[in-house]
Amino acid sequence: xxxxxxxxxxxxxxxxxxxxxxxxxxxxxxxxxxxxxxxxxxxxxxxxxxxxxxxxxxxxxxxxxxxxxxxxxxxxxxxxxxxxxxxxxxxxxxxxxxxxxxxxxxxxxxxxxxxxxxxxxxxxxxxxxxxxxxxxxxxxxxxxxxxxxxxxxxxxxxxx
Numbered sequence: 631x632x633x634x635x636x637x638x639x640x641x642x643x644x645x646x647x648x649x650x651x652x653x654x655x656x657x658x659x660x661x662x663x664x665x666x667x668x669x670x671x672x673x674x675x676x677x678x679x680x681x682x683x684x685x686x687x688x689x690x691x692x693x694x695x696x697x698x699x700x701x702x703x704x705x706x707x708x709x710x711x712x713x714x715x716x717x718x719x720x721x722x723x724x725x726x727x728x729x730x731x732x733x734x735x736x737x738x739x740x741x742x743x744x745x746x747x748x749x750x751x752x753x754x755x756x757x758x759x760x761x762x763x764x765x766x767x768x769x770x771x772x773x774x775x776x777x778x779x780x781x782x783x784x785x786x787x788x789x790x
Contacts, residue, residue: 641735643743654770715741716766
């Protein structure tokens with residue numbers, strides 16, 4: 631059941647791990663968020679690991695596929711975009727999310743490219759972590775943390 635307006639738009643830039651994308655798809659369905667995937671993907675959309683992680687939620691998922699990030703930006707040029715990155719200066723709960731905002735997440739292995747992050751550094755957000763030589767939290771966990779904060783800020787519309 632897709633509602634009139636999505637709560638958030640979750641963007642995965644060139645995701646590499648099908649299980650993460652499947653988990654994120656489930657989160658999108660249950661939070662009334664739209665999933666946007668930027669090619670190239672590190673897997674086939676028919677891959678069994680992707681389908682298994684998303685369980686039987688695929689028929690309910692509102693998802694779009696794009697050849698490039700630029701294609702997505704052109705289509706939604708008047709929308710607000712936030713960029714989740716370990717290099718962000720703002721915490722994810724510092725921003726004031728609005729219904730329909732976009733949150734862009736990078737590849738599991740290396741995050742977002744510099745040109746995307748540098749396009750609007752004030753909109754770069756991060757989930758705080760202890761100082762470590764390790765890279766970051768798991769992508770699907772990060773999406774869930776940020777998505778639920780954004781949806782909390784807008785009052786959990788159409789959620790029980």
